[in-house]
Amino acid sequence: MGRLVVVSNRIADPRKTAAGGLAVALAEVLNNTGGMWFGWSGKIVDHSEVDDVHLEHAGPVKLAMVDLSKADHDAFYLGYSNGVLWPVFHYRLDLADFDAGYIAGYRRVNQLFARKLLPLLREDDVIWVHDYHLIPLAAELRALGCTQRIGFFLHIPLPPPLMLAAIPGHDWLIRALFAYDLVGFQSESDLDHFARYVESEAHAQRLEDQRWRAFGRTVHAGAFPIGIDVQEFEQLAAGAEATDMYERMKREYYRRKLLVGVDRLDYSKGLPQRMRAFREFLAKNPELRSSATLIQIASPSRENVEAYTDILHELESLCGSINGNFGELDWMPVRYIHRTVPRARLPGLYKASRVALVTPLRDGMNLVAKEFLAAQDEEDPGVLVLSRFAGAAEQLKEALLVNPYDTEGTATAILLALQMPLEERRERHQALMRSVRQYDVHWWCESFLGALAEARAEEKGTSWLRL
Ligand code: GDG
Numbered sequence: 001m002g003r004l005v006v007v008s009n010r011i012a013d014p015r016k017t018a019a020g021g022l023a024v025a026l027a028e029v030l031n032n033t034g035g036m037w038f039g040w041s042g043k044i045v046d047h048s049e050v051d052d053v054h055l056e057h058a059g060p061v062k063l064a065m066v067d068l069s070k071a072d073h074d075a076f077y078l079g080y081s082n083g084v085l086w087p088v089f090h091y092r093l094d095l096a097d098f099d100a101g102y103i104a105g106y107r108r109v110n111q112l113f114a115r116k117l118l119p120l121l122r123e124d125d126v127i128w129v130h131d132y133h134l135i136p137l138a139a140e141l142r143a144l145g146c147t148q149r150i151g152f153f154l155h156i157p158l159p160p161p162l163m164l165a166a167i168p169g170h171d172w173l174i175r176a177l178f179a180y181d182l183v184g185f186q187s188e189s190d191l192d193h194f195a196r197y198v199e200s201e202a203h204a205q206r207l208e209d210q211r212w213r214a215f216g217r218t219v220h221a222g223a224f225p226i227g228i229d230v231q232e233f234e235q236l237a238a239g240a241e242a243t244d245m246y247e248r249m250k251r252e253y254y255r256r257k258l259l260v261g262v263d264r265l266d267y268s269k270g271l272p273q274r275m276r277a278f279r280e281f282l283a284k285n286p287e288l289r290s291s292a293t294l295i296q297i298a299s300p301s302r303e304n305v306e307a308y309t310d311i312l313h314e315l316e317s318l319c320g321s322i323n324g325n326f327g328e329l330d331w332m333p334v335r336y337i338h339r340t341v342p343r344a345r346l347p348g349l350y351k352a353s354r355v356a357l358v359t360p361l362r363d364g365m366n367l368v369a370k371e372f373l374a375a376q377d378e379e380d381p382g383v384l385v386l387s388r389f390a391g392a393a394e395q396l397k398e399a400l401l402v403n404p405y406d407t408e409g410t411a412t413a414i415l416l417a418l419q420m421p422l423e424e425r426r427e428r429h430q431a432l433m434r435s436v437r438q439y440d441v442h443w444w445c446e447s448f449l450g451a452l453a454e455a456r457a458e459e460k461g462t463s464w465l466r467l
Helices: 021-033 070-089 100-120 137-143 170-177 188-201 230-238 240-252 271-284 286-291 306-326 343-351 367-375 407-419 422-438 441-454
Strands: 004-010 036-045 054-058 061-069 126-130 149-153 182-185 205-207 211-214 217-223 257-264 292-299 334-337 355-358 383-387 400-402
Touching: 004 021, 004 100, 021 036, 021 061, 021 441, 036 100, 061 070, 061 100, 070 100, 100 137, 126 137, 126 441, 137 149, 137 170, 149 441, 170 188, 182 188, 182 441, 188 211, 188 217, 217 441, 230 240, 230 343, 230 367, 240 343, 257 271, 257 343, 257 367, 257 407, 271 286, 271 292, 271 306, 271 407, 286 292, 286 407, 306 334, 343 367, 355 367, 355 407, 367 383, 367 422, 383 407, 383 422, 400 407
Parallel strands: 004 036, 004 126, 036 061, 126 149, 149 182, 182 217, 257 292, 257 355, 292 334, 355 383, 383 400
Antiparallel strands: 054 061, 205 211, 211 217
């Protein structure tokens, strides 16, 4: 394989292990191929200053970063990416803000990325583009003459065709996917939505080997469920910070079972629904009340997008009322922490918890579910309560699967999880870990890049250039 070039909105320094699974896995391939990571620097500058690409070296890996002007950042990042694509792709049409100006900014930044990236490319480079911010990047690169192999991976779900069709310009967006050689999704259901959309809306022809032909191009598509770096996570779990966290939690909560939730504070994660289910559990099981505490870490996220402040207030008010109504002088049912916990401590918190509540309303995959499992003591493991609407539910079938919209059903699952006998906990955990180990982040990287090496979009024309 030639040099790997990773493109994503934000880049992570591969030297910093705090960056986590994805960065670690990509860093490995980037290191091996002396690759390059290209993305936004995270800096917003005056319009006149946006020109140079900043280059840095992280060992053998080159980091190439561009700044964005405030207008571009607002329209591209806050506007189209997080005000349109994120809500619609998570089935929240009600939260989408279809401002006509956003799409122009989205396109402008993708064009800027293409213009800045092209001169840095070598002939045998393999380009791997990540996520919804950059869907049209390959089309913009191709329009400038780029012929290298380009793959795309969508980290978030792809909604069903009719919901996708609610986005003004949806046809443009999906047509742009045909400029890639390979398009990867998290789950079979996302792939199915893609197939149904392109066949019904774009009259694509389905060929063998998961290929579709439309707009004079043939694209390969597949499901590549992302995993975690199990080894790295186990090492983290054995480290001093995680051990210290575990011991502190065990000391503090020795009389109680812990339930844990770890999420970015995002409306897709189903946090208010989770709190209502926990409240229902407390209301229905008065005898168990002071025997369980829910620790909810909600790390701050996209705080300058309006829908995120709404969810923050809703969650704060729910936690306050649960503690007010059910708490005792010596027991608070919910400990809600609106901060980011250092990554090295997370495994300790997971391990000290009897139950993880991973109950998003919709999620591409959800790595917290896999991290929780990997952190458990296999002799005395905790129980995963998992939303059937997380991509992870396609793989983690031995979890207690719930419908997060069903408050009573989720409350019953919480009860089952807290009372599950050791034997059953072990059996489920063993089966779940087989999948987490087999489909880890290295499998994900290798299988995507392997498929990309095989895939070559057959070009029949250039009509796809007309974006
Ligand atoms: C997108 C898709 C898909 C969370 N809170 C803290 C913290 N985290 C870490 C977790 C985990 C990661 O962040 C979250 O990963 P998720 O998979 O849950 O979710 P998204 O951020 O929404 O990511 C998702 C993922 O991309 C990968 O493809 O699975 O579906 O939405 O690693 O541990 N880390 C630290 N402190 C926290 O408070 N250090």
